[in-house]
Amino acid sequence: DQQVKQNSPSLSVQEGRISILNCDYTNSMFDYFLWYKKYPAEGPTFLISISSIKDKNEDGRFTVFLNKSAKHLSLHIVPSQPGDSAVYFCAASDPGNTGKLIFGQGTTLQVKP
């Protein structure tokens, strides 16, 4: 039972353009979401998070949007840079208050120069 889904395995965009990575979830009790970026042979690096009391959070080139009614969130990267090429994971914090994270399968972003 995949509670967090990233339906696009890969995405390719041109440098300078916008990258939009999508994530869907099934459990309406999820109230905190995070995006992580991962390079090969490294651990995930925290990028940005959002609480369910908000619908948008922005940090520099990264913005996360949350649509609770659709159980959907997205990560926007503007402008995209070649160094953004990595695997991006969406995660939800378990509502049972342990803080364990439930991850999507990941989306591989390639930004072409």
Added chain:
Amino acid sequence: NAGVMQNPRHLVRRRGQEARLRCSPMKGHSHVYWYRQLPEEGLKFMVYLQKENIIDESGMPKERFSAEFPKEGPSILRIQQVVRGDSAAYFCASSQQGPETQYFGPGTRLLVL
């Protein structure tokens, strides 16, 4: 401020041997999480520990796997009698409080021959 440390980074074991993976959380963090990433998949939660206590082990296989986080020293994930299906990347994450942003270590890549 050093990040989450994991060692070894790579571990090769033959079937039937034991694997011990170590994790030192970030300074000031007392919550440790272990995740496993199988090839071509997202990260899956295994266990959540605080100092000297296992809080949630719902993601741990029932046999051969154990974890501890002693009062002094790193957290240890122990896999007894390893099988080829245990080959994966094992990541440790830490946080100051449970339901909060987790910071990941570089991972240990276990290969079982």
